[in-house]
Amino acid sequence: MATSNHTSSVVRKSSASGGFKETIRLLGKQRSLLFMSIPVIVYVFIFNYTPLWGLTMAFQNFKPGKTFWQQEWVGLKQFERLFTDQRFLRVIRNTIVMSSMNLFIGTAVAIIFALLLNEIKHTGYKRVVQSISYLPHFLSWIIVTGLVANFLSTDDGIVNNFLLSLGIVDKPILFLGEPKLFWWVVNGAHIWKETGWNSIIYLAAISGISPELYEAAYMDGANRFQNMIYITLPGIKSTFVILMIMNLGFILNAGFEVQYLLGNGIVSDVSETIDIFVLKYGIASNNFSFATAAGMFKSVVSIIMITVANFAAGKLGEEKLF
Amino acid sequence: MAKAKDIKQNNVASNIFDIANYFFMFIVVFVMLYPFWNTIVISFNDAMDSIKGGLWFWPRKPTFFNYKTLFQTRNLIDAFWVSVSKTVIVTVLNVFCSAMAAYILSRKEFVLRNFMTKFIVATMYVNAGLIPQYFLYRSLGLINNYLVYIIPVMLGAFNVMVIRTFIHELPESLAESAKIDGAGEFRIFIQIIIPLCKPVLATIALWVAVGTWNAWFDTFIFASSKQKLSTLQYEMMKLLSSSMVQTRAVDPNLKAHGSSNIITPNSIRAAITIVASAPIIVSYPFLQKYFVQGLHLGGVKG
Incomplete structure (x- = not known):
């Protein structure tokens, strides 16, 4: 033994x-x-x-x-070409602007929705509204962009009909052919699809706030609005901070699908993202090295940003991603 | 006195807020559901009549013709079956393989556990990008091959980590006692771990099924030159881009033979939208809790 x-x-x-x-x-x-x-x-x-x-x-x-052995090696020439290419600088701008809009405006809308939904006292109604709100999250972007295109159509599209009947505009707006509006259309589609889903985590955070806090505030004469500002919002602050930091790490992933599906020749200056650039100038025109360099730039920057975000989350005493 | 008045005012304000809030949520529900309803209306309305516009809540000239055309168009029927078959196969394979990897990573005594965990988690962050991926698939003979829908998506790193977290929370004694009874690792995995993991596997299966059903990028990049491999989503994408420019143009290719009826891209697209989203929308009320459960299964740690 x-x-x-x-x-x-x-x-x-x-x-x-x-x-x-x-x-x-x-x-x-x-x-x-x-x-x-x-x-x-x-x-x-x-x-x-x-x-x-x-x-x-x-x-x-x-x-x-x-x-592999017959290929010509050119060092960093592809990257030099990349950073002197106006189109590439433009797609970086588009990528950052569109993901920032989705991140900041999208998060703000999700938090407001979570706060308002939390004020609904009837549990059945609340549950039905919540379930329906995140249904679009599970549908493909093809379906969603199809719906968006129908609704924004200049030809009997519902949004234009509505604006016309209220007299806000006197002729239909060409939503999908107007560079100034494109980012807002993408942002709107994103909000329609993801608000319900993004609000789930905030609703969970709200339900984790101790009810005693609200009771104590009520005793002190606080009204519901004050409760929202002084108890609920601080209560979800840490969730907000961690999600913000993590999503900032993914800011170059503005997506591909929605911009590709809604974009067209007229708005290409504002609609193309890095991923579309890789596809369009890589596979489609056989510029493989150039496109690989663009994709690699995106991956390297993303990895650095995610690592920094992860480090920052750890510093703030939040749970790390990896 | 002043205080009582305050409270009364507060109550009135609070009630007004409640009513406004209930109404606001009703609008939210309407905004979420109306696009589908309107699409359903268009899909059941005569195509030529739809061109006139003004369809809001109910079909004006009800017809099944759009759906009939859809289910008589060879390409669309093929695409439907490709979509269905790949969704079923990928879901089964991905759930099984991800669960097996998760089981391996959950065995604390396994020598390669640390290495394998890092090896798999790293793939969530490190990505070579589209073009190297394309050349890999080409050298493996996956381009324009049905298997490109299956083989590259048999394992999901994120799914592995979610299942592993779940296995960690199971009582360890179960696997231990089975081992003492002489069961091999694979048998423990099949007979003990899989049945215990049903809730998490259901959620993962739903995620994978929805993701596979909704995918079109793989068809677009790796299989677009072979019509037989097209999927429902990809067919929709083609219709979307053809009809985006001219919304109401009549496509002669979509005219069903032996009939004077005409179908427009808009109407056929409405019908495909409904067919493509039906599996999700119909199963949604029943499976809703599994759809979101994963979020609460929560913390994925490396």
Whole structure:
């Protein structure tokens, strides 16, 4: 008995010190787990790690017909080209503006919606409203942009009909063909689709606030509006801060779908994002190296921003993402 | 006295606020649902009549013709079955593989556990981008191949981490006692872990199913030159871009043969919109709690 205890403690010690032989021996003992993990490792390696090798294209003048060894290496020339290209600087601007609008305006609307929904006392009504509010989140952007295009149509679109009948405008507005309005249309579509979903987490945070706080405030003569400002809003502050920081890390991911689907030649100056740029100037015109460089720029900046955001969240004493 | 008056005023204000708030929420519901209702109306209304406009709440010339055309158009029927089959296959495979990976990562004694966790979590943040991905798929022969819908999406890193968190909360003694009884790891996974994980697996299955059903980008990039591989969403996308410019143009290709009836892109699109969103909208009231449950399963930690 005593000896077996002794050996097992020795085993643990040597495995902790990272003995290679010991690891192999343990792996032999855990071979059924090993057999299960091999396909997973191979799969993830092939589909997530081997494409990283393709990033070498950003430093070449890649021609599809040649082998890797025949490619011409050009160093940072593709990146130089990228940053002197007006179109690229424009898509960076578009990406940042549209994701910032979605982040800030979208969050503000979601919080207001959560605050108002929280004031509904009838639980059944509240639940029905909430469920319906996040239904659009589960529909594809194709469906949503289809609905948006129908509704904003100059030809009997409901929004234009409504504006005309109220006399706000005297001729239909070409919502999808007006560069000045495009960002607002994207933002509006985003708000329609995601407000309900984004408000879920704030409603959960609100329901976590102690009811005693409200009772105490009521005793002191606070009205509902004051309760909202002085108790509910501070109560969801930490949720707000952490979500803001995390989403700032993803700011270059303005998406692709909605801009691609709603965009057209007239508004392309304001509608194209980095992802559309990669697609349009990469795959469509065989400029593979140039587009890879653009995609790589986006990935590298995103990783840096996410790491910083994660660090900031940790500093603020919030739960880290990784 | 002053205070009582204050409270009374407060109550009046509070009541007005309540009424306004209830009304506001009603408008929210209307804004969320009306676009669908209007689309349903258009999809059931005669296409030529719809061109006249002014359709609000009820079809003026009710007809099933739009749907009939939809289900008689070869391309659309094919696309429908591609969408259905890939959704079913991907959901089953992704849930199974993600659960298996999660089980491996949850075995605390496993030597490769730390390495594998980092190996999988890193994929959520590191991404080579579209073009390297395209060349990989090409060298694997996945371009214009049905398998491009299946193989690249068999495992989701985020799903793995959500399931793993759930397994961690299960009592460890269950797996332990099965082990003492001589069950192998794979059997423990199949017979004990999977049944216990049903709630989280249901949520993941819904996420994956919705995501796969809604996907069009994969068709667009990797399979667009093969009509047989088109999906319902992709067919919709093509109609959307063709009709965005000229909303009411009549497309001669969509004229059903042997009939004088005419169909417009707008009407057929309304019908496809309803068919493409029906599975989600119809199942939504019943599965709603699983749709959002994942948010509460919550904290994914690396």
